[in-house]
Amino acid sequence: MNAHALMASSPATPAPTGFAPSVGAGVAGEALRVENLRVELASGADIIDHIHFSLAPGEILGLVGESGSGKTTLATALLAHARRGAQIAGGRIDIAGASLLELKGDALRRARGGLIGYVAQDPAMALNPALRIGNLLRETLLAHEPLLARAAQADRLQQTLVDVGLPGDREFLRRFPHQLSGGQQQRVMLALAFVLRPRLIVLDEPTTALDVGTQAHILQTLRRLCKEQGVAAVYVSHDLAVIKDLVDRVMVMYAGRIVEVAQRERLFARPAHPYTLGLLAAIPDVARQRPLQAIAGHAPAPGQRPQGCAFAPRCARRSAACTSLEPSLNALDSAQQVACLHPQLTAVAAPTVVPATMLSCADTPLLSLRDLNLSYDRQVLFDLSLDLYKGECLAVVGESGSGKTSLARTLAGLGDTAQAELTFDGQPLSLLARQRPAATRHRIQYIFQNPYRALNPRQTVAQCLQAPLEHFFGLKGAACRARIDAALARVALPPDAAHKYPHHLSGGERQRVAIARALVCEPSVLICDEVTSALDVSVQAAILALLKQLQGEGMTLLFVTHDLGVVRAIADRVVVVREGRIVEQGPAQDVLDHPQAAYTQGLLAHSPRLG
Amino acid sequence: MFSASVWREPQIRRGGLVTLAIVLLALLGPWLAPHAATDMVGGVYGPPSGEAPLGHDFLGHDVVSRLLSGGVSILWMSLAAAAIALVLGTALGLLAGLSRQRLDQAITWLADVWLAFPDLILVLLIVSMLGRAPWLIVMTVAIAFTPGVIRLARGSAVAVASQEFVEAAQMMGFSRTRILLREILPNVLTPLLVHFGNMLTWGVGMLSGLSFLGYGVAPPAADWGLMINENQAGLLVQPWAVLAPALLIGVFAYGTNILAEGIARHSAGERK
Numbered sequence: 117m118n119a120h121a122l123m124a125s126s127p128a129t130p131a132p133t134g135f136a137p138s139v140g141a142g143v144a145g146e147a148l149r150v151e152n153l154r155v156e157l158a159s160g161a162d163i164i165d166h167i168h169f170s171l172a173p174g175e176i177l178g179l180v181g182e183s184g185s186g187k188t189t190l191a192t193a194l195l196a197h198a199r200r201g202a203q204i205a206g207g208r209i210d211i212a213g214a215s216l217l218e219l220k221g222d223a224l225r226r227a228r229g230g231l232i233g234y235v236a237q238d239p240a241m242a243l244n245p246a247l248r249i250g251n252l253l254r255e256t257l258l259a260h261e262p263l264l265a266r267a268a269q270a271d272r273l274q275q276t277l278v279d280v281g282l283p284g285d286r287e288f289l290r291r292f293p294h295q296l297s298g299g300q301q302q303r304v305m306l307a308l309a310f311v312l313r314p315r316l317i318v319l320d321e322p323t324t325a326l327d328v329g330t331q332a333h334i335l336q337t338l339r340r341l342c343k344e345q346g347v348a349a350v351y352v353s354h355d356l357a358v359i360k361d362l363v364d365r366v367m368v369m370y371a372g373r374i375v376e377v378a379q380r381e382r383l384f385a386r387p388a389h390p391y392t393l394g395l396l397a398a399i400p401d402v403a404r405q406r407p408l409q410a411i412a413g414h415a416p417a418p419g420q421r422p423q424g425c426a427f428a429p430r431c432a433r434r435s436a437a438c439t440s441l442e443p444s445l446n447a448l449d450s451a452q453q454v455a456c457l458h459p460q461l462t463a464v465a466a467p468t469v470v471p472a473t474m475l476s477c478a479d480t481p482l483l484s485l486r487d488l489n490l491s492y493d494r495q496v497l498f499d500l501s502l503d504l505y506k507g508e509c510l511a512v513v514g515e516s517g518s519g520k521t522s523l524a525r526t527l528a529g530l531g532d533t534a535q536a537e538l539t540f541d542g543q544p545l546s547l548l549a550r551q552r553p554a555a556t557r558h559r560i561q562y563i564f565q566n567p568y569r570a571l572n573p574r575q576t577v578a579q580c581l582q583a584p585l586e587h588f589f590g591l592k593g594a595a596c597r598a599r600i601d602a603a604l605a606r607v608a609l610p611p612d613a614a615h616k617y618p619h620h621l622s623g624g625e626r627q628r629v630a631i632a633r634a635l636v637c638e639p640s641v642l643i644c645d646e647v648t649s650a651l652d653v654s655v656q657a658a659i660l661a662l663l664k665q666l667q668g669e670g671m672t673l674l675f676v677t678h679d680l681g682v683v684r685a686i687a688d689r690v691v692v693v694r695e696g697r698i699v700e701q702g703p704a705q706d707v708l709d710h711p712q713a714a715y716t717q718g719l720l721a722h723s724p725r726l727g
Numbered sequence: 728m729f730s731a732s733v734w735r736e737p738q739i740r741r742g743g744l745v746t747l748a749i750v751l752l753a754l755l756g757p758w759l760a761p762h763a764a765t766d767m768v769g770g771v772y773g774p775p776s777g778e779a780p781l782g783h784d785f786l787g788h789d790v791v792s793r794l795l796s797g798g799v800s801i802l803w804m805s806l807a808a809a810a811i812a813l814v815l816g817t818a819l820g821l822l823a824g825l826s827r828q829r830l831d832q833a834i835t836w837l838a839d840v841w842l843a844f845p846d847l848i849l850v851l852l853i854v855s856m857l858g859r860a861p862w863l864i865v866m867t868v869a870i871a872f873t874p875g876v877i878r879l880a881r882g883s884a885v886a887v888a889s890q891e892f893v894e895a896a897q898m899m900g901f902s903r904t905r906i907l908l909r910e911i912l913p914n915v916l917t918p919l920l921v922h923f924g925n926m927l928t929w930g931v932g933m934l935s936g937l938s939f940l941g942y943g944v945a946p947p948a949a950d951w952g953l954m955i956n957e958n959q960a961g962l963l964v965q966p967w968a969v970l971a972p973a974l975l976i977g978v979f980a981y982g983t984n985i986l987a988e989g990i991a992r993h994s995a996g997e998r999k
Contacts (some may be wrong), residue, residue, distance in 0.1 A: 528898055549898045557900050570891040574913035583909070584899050633895070 146210070147173040147315050147348035148194070153207035155189050155198055161419025163189045163202055164372040168445070173315070173346040176339065178363035178380075180356055180395070182652040183623070184415045186372040191318050191352045195228050212315040230260045233309030233317040233347075238325055239301035243293040249304055250289030253277075253311055260312050276311040279344075280304075281337050298516075299330035303337070310341060317342070317349045323358065327515040327678065332722040335362045354652055357399050357681070357724035360384060368392050371415050371426035374445055378452040384726065388452060388459035390431045398657040400681035402708065402723045408685055410658035414622065425457065433458045480542070482506040482672055483560075483641060488526060488536035490696075496522050497534075497696040504641065509663075509673040511687035511704065513680065513719070519696040521565075524645045524676045528562035541640075558588045561634035565646040567626035571618040577604075577629050578614040584637050603632040607662060624655035631662065642666070643674045648682065660686050680723045684708055692716050736993040742986030749979040753798025762789045764796035764949035772965040781967040784958050786947075790968050797949035797972065801938075802979075804865050805930030811869035813923050816876020821907050821915070823877070824884025835881065838874035846871040846929075847936060854942045864943065868933055872926050879922055883915035917994040924987025928980040935976055951976055 153167040164186040171177055181187040189202065196216050198204050209216040211231050219227055228234075236242040244252065253273050257264065264272070274284035280303045282288060293301055302322055309317050319338070323331040339362055342349050353359050359366070366383045368376040368391065376389040387393050397409040413430040416422060422429060428438040437457055445455045481503035490497040496519045504510050514520040526534045529549025538545045540560070546552050564570035571580060581600045585591045591599060601611055607628040618626055627647060634642055644663065648656035664686055667673055675686060683690055687704040692713065700713040711717045733739050762768050766788065773783035781790035823834035853867040887893065888911060896910050935952025937943040944950040946957065951972035958968035 530894060530898060550900055552900070554900060557898075562895070562898055564891040564895065566891065570895060572892045572910055572914070575909075583896075583901070587899060587901060637899070 145172065146170050147175070147212060147346075148350075149208075149210040150194070151208040151210075153190070153193060153209065154205045155186075155193050155202055156205045157202055157418055159419060162205075162372055163418045164193070164369075166373060166444075167207065169367060169374070169377065171316070171348040171350070173348055174343050175365065176342055176349045176351060176363045178356075178359035178366040179350055179352045179369065180354065180359065180366060181369035182354055182395075182415060182654060184371075184417065185369040187352050187354075187369050188320060189372075190369065191320050191350060194316070194318050194350060195232055195234055196224060197228075226260060229256065229312050229314070231315050233312065233314040235302075235305045235309050235317065235319040235322045237321045239298065239305045239322075240293070240325075242305060243301060245293055247292075248289065249291050249293070249296075250286075252293075252304070253289075253307060256308050257311055272311060276307045279310060279341060280306045281333070282307065297330075298326050299334060302326060302330075302334055306334070306338065306341070310345070310347070313345070314347060317347055318352070319349060320352045321354070322351075324353075328680075328722040328724070329515070329718060331358070331724075338362065355399070355724070356384075356395055356653075357401075357726050360724060360726065368395070371421055372418065373426065373455065374453075375427065375456065376452070376454045377445070378454075382451045386452075386460070386463045388448060388454040388461065389427075389456045390433050390458075390460070391427050393460060394430075395653060396726065398654040399726060400657075400660070400679070400685035402681040402684050402720065402725050405684050405705075408657035408660055410661060411654040425455075433460075482541060483527065483674075484539045485527065486537040488523065488534060490519070490522055490526060490531055490534040492533065495696065497526075500536075500693075500696065500698060502691055502698070502701070504672060504674055506640075506672055507667070507670060508688045509667050509675055509686055511683040511690045512674065512676045512693060513678065513683055513690055514693035515678060515719075517695075518693045520676050520678075520693050521645055523693065524562070524643050524674065527674065528560060528643050529557070530562075554588060558584070558637040559640045560643065561637050561639035561641070562643045563627075563630050563634055563645065563647050566650050567623055567630055567647075568618075568650070570630045571626055571633075573618050576615055576617055577609075577621075577632075580629065581614075581633055581636050584633065588637055599636055603636045606635060606666075607632045608658075622655075623651050624658065627651060627655075627659055628662070631659075635666075639671070641672045641674065643676070645676045646678070647675075649677070649679070656682075680708065680720060681725075692719070733990075733993055736989045738985050738989030739993060740989075742982050742984070742989050745978060745982030746986055747982075749798070749975065749982060750802060752795070752975075753802050756795030756798055760789075760792040760795040762792040764788065764793050765947045766792070772961040772968070774965060775967060781971050782965050784954070784965070784968040785961055788949075790954075790971060793949040793954060794951070794971055794975065797951045797954060798975065800861070800944050800948070800950050801931055801934050801952055801976075804861060804868070804934050805927055807865045808868035808872060808930045808934075809923055809926035811865070812872035812876050812926060813919065815869070816873045817880045817912075817915075817919060819873075820877040820880025820882075821884050821911060824881040825888055825903065825907060825911065831881075834877060838877040838881075841874040842878070844871075847933060850933065850937065851940070851942065854937065859942055859945065861944070864934070864937065868930055871933075872929070876919070876922060876926075879918060880915060883918050884911050887911050887914045917991060921987040921991045924983045924990070927983045931976050931979060935972075 148171040150167055150169050154162055154165045156162045167190060179187050179191065192198065193204055194209060196204065196209070196219065204217060214227060214231060216227060254269065257269060257272060277284035282300060282303050296304065305322065323334055326334065338349070341347065351359055351363060363380055365377065365379055367374055368389065370391050376387070376392050383392065387396055394409065394411040398411065400408055411430055416426055422439070424439040424441055425443055428434045431438065435458060441457065443455045443457050445453050447453045448459065483504040486501045488497050488500040489495065500523060512520045512523060522531065525531050526547060529547065529552060531547055534547050536547060538547060540556060545556060549557060578600055581603060582596055585596050585599055600614060604611060604613055609625060609628050609632070613625070621629065648659050651659065660682065663673060677683060683704060689702065690704045690707045691701040692699050692707065692715065694715050700707060700711065700716045707716060708720065711720055767786055768789050769779055769783035769787045771783070771785060771787050773779065773787065775782040779789050779791060784790055784793065819834050823831040849871050850867045854864060857863055893906060893910050896906050934943055935955060938950055938952030939956040941956065944953050946953060954972040955969050962969050
């Protein structure tokens with residue numbers, strides 16, 4: 117579809133006013149042109165550098181990279197903004213003929229919003245809770261177009277709300293943000309961006325907090341709006357699978373540089389940069405089980421880039437030249453550019469499918485839960501029963517609010533108001549951890565979702581692991597020390613990690629410490645509550661591999677997740693939970709390949725997939 | 728808890744040096760003083776001279792000697808009061824923050840009622856009823872400070888107690904005391920230390936206020952607060968007898984405040 121023609125014919129696109137095109141403005145017909153952009157810290161170390169790219173009206177670019185790759189820095193730089201302690205040190209950004217970095221004061225303020233819209237990650241934080249939806253939109257509109265007549269204003273608001281898939285009636289305009297669902301809130305954010313008819317929209321992982329169904333709908337809406345209105349978009353994400361059906365082109369960033377840019381189909385069929393290959397191999401695929409490959413090592417911090425290619429230390433294809441020459445972005449052909457001395461030039465072989473191993477379960481369950489009812493201010497779990505067999509990995513799947521976390525917490529002994537019958541190893545077990553005998557308490561361990569909150573920031577890793585060892589086994593001194601070293605080795609952390617505080621560790625390393633804390637208790641059951649959802653995909657792959665390895669050593673796992681790809685990668689059996697009730701359960705292969713419940717079918721249909 | 732990097736924080740260095748200087752002055756002062764604090768060595772409100780750089784006070788004492796001797800009492804009293812309030816308030820506040828039930832309501836209610844009394848009035852009331860022994864004054868100032876500490880400790884503890892590492896400890900079956908001391912206390916210490924610095928400052932202010940009103944250290948003993956009170960009549964004739972102790976109190980307040988702020992900054996940066 118020709119986006120230019122669309123844009124010209126669209127009555128909604130106003131003529132740009134108030135922006136005199138400056139000398140050397142971008143090529144006509146481009147919505148965005150970025151040249152040699154550089155953002156650096158006060159120390160002079162670059163966060164991003166040598167950034168060149170351009171976007172046509174209506175084109176959607178996926179900006180992909182892991183934490184620390186500089187993708188968010190680039191996204192905010194497109195609004196001429198740098199976070200505290202950083203500054204835009206050089207380069208040029210042209211948006212619809214205006215040179216953004218030369219604008220100051222009022223002109224810059226009008227450009228933000230007017231020319232470039234921004235949609236933040238968490239709508240619940242981004243929407244002012246004290247303002248009604250109507251006021252939010254009206255204020256935004258009036259700040260940029262104060263001369264708009266009242267009737268035209270109302271029309272524009274209503275049209276925009278309908279465009280983003282929200283009811284445009286008066287009743288809806290009177291609501292407050294907290295009265296909307298997460299998906300509706302994110303649609304309001306889209307409306308706030310689109311109401312000003314910008315030329316470019318920057319979206320920073322706007323769907324990470326949403327359920328898969330909601331996410332799929334929002335992405336559809338976004339693509340339709342960009343195409344209809346000729347608005348270019350930069351969509352920031354850490355997950356290639358999520359953006360697969362949304363974007364036209366993908367730009368992969370690593371350590372502050374663009375390492376690969378390609379048309380969407382090309383990138384997924386024939387990734388050329390080893391880092392892109394690694395990212396793709398790390399994403400669990402809901403369609404088929406395959407071994408997940410983590411990317412070993414860390415991305416370098418700003419100012420610590422190695423000589424030559426920044427990815428070389430983690431790269432399997434590196435040669436001697438890679439450590440001395442920094443590769444520049446070269447076009448392989450019109451559809452693909454890559455910054456690598458040894459790009460992959462042929463399509464990658466389809467990943468080997470792992471044959472499903474049928475687990476030989478013991479007949480009697482290790483942990484058995486009957487008729488769990490749980491209420492807070494309302495009832496969240498209804499007559500829920502499940503069995504966990506020794507040595508298996510049982511996945512509990514559901515959307516936010518399904519009660520899956522409450523279920524996991526109850527098993528771990530944190531469900532204060534729960535009522536149920538629980539047996540463990542044939543013996544009745546209390547629902548409250550403090551009433552369980554120490555001899556059983558240590559055998560059921562829990563790993564939390566957010567590794568940033570699960571570790572005491574004032575304790576070193578050694579202190580954190582030592583406490584349960586003293587508590588459960590009365591170990592002190594050298595014996596304790598030996599167990600700590602063994603546990604760290606088991607989760608693949610170096611021994612010197614013992615003396616570090618959590619803030620010295622990355623997210624993946626923190627989650628490993630949390631797992632080590634559970635392991636020193638010598639558990640039989642590990643309850644994992646969304647343990648990888650706060651982590652990058654390559655780190656997630658490593659953590660999943662670690663859990664799989666523990667299972668191989670005889671551990672029983674209960675894995676709570678919303679991600680069916682992760683279920684495919686790790687689970688033997690699945691329980692699907694919806695609104696506090698089990699809607700389907702069975703062997704993972706069966707449920708994922710032949711879902712029976714309509715709800716499971718819906719979840720599967722909306723799950724982002726690579727294939 | 729803090730590494731050697733604390734000294735890289737300029738505010739900690741500056742605040743620490745200023746505070747240390749005043750404390751040393753107060754501690755070593757009595758030995759350095761040219762005269763005893765109660766010796767009448769000159770004329771009433773005698774002007775500054777080579778022998779007495781800051782002149783003489785309302786009874787003809789040497790102002791420099793009284794300054795050097797009059798710091799110990801006010802500093803130890805404010806330090807003791809702030810320390811007692813810190814320990815008492817932290818214990819009650821943490822208990823309230825972790826229990827979140829009836830005990831919490833009771834402690835919070837008590838602290839709120841207590842806070843409703845103006846500090847100085849409360850202290851004046853107690854001292855005028857029970858007498859002016861130094862330990863009694865310290866206790867009353869500490870009691871006036873305690874509800875503020877309770878509120879702060881409780882608020883910080885509530886925020887920490889909802890974090891998952893506290894739940895992890897509960898799940899392991901650690902005792903409540905252990906959770907309070909090992910999991911929660913280290914994470915609320917920073918705001919409490921900053922508050923401690925502020926209390927030192929307020930304590931010096933409140934104690935000099937008490938002396939000024941005639942309820943503090945009894946004359947003829949030397950005390951910075953008392954000196955301001957004694958010599959106010961001669962402010963226009965011999966201002967140094969009033970200004971010098973006021974200045975020292977001000978500098979001490981500045982030092983502890985900057986130090987407290989530096990600790991807060993350092994600890995915020997440490998966790999980034």
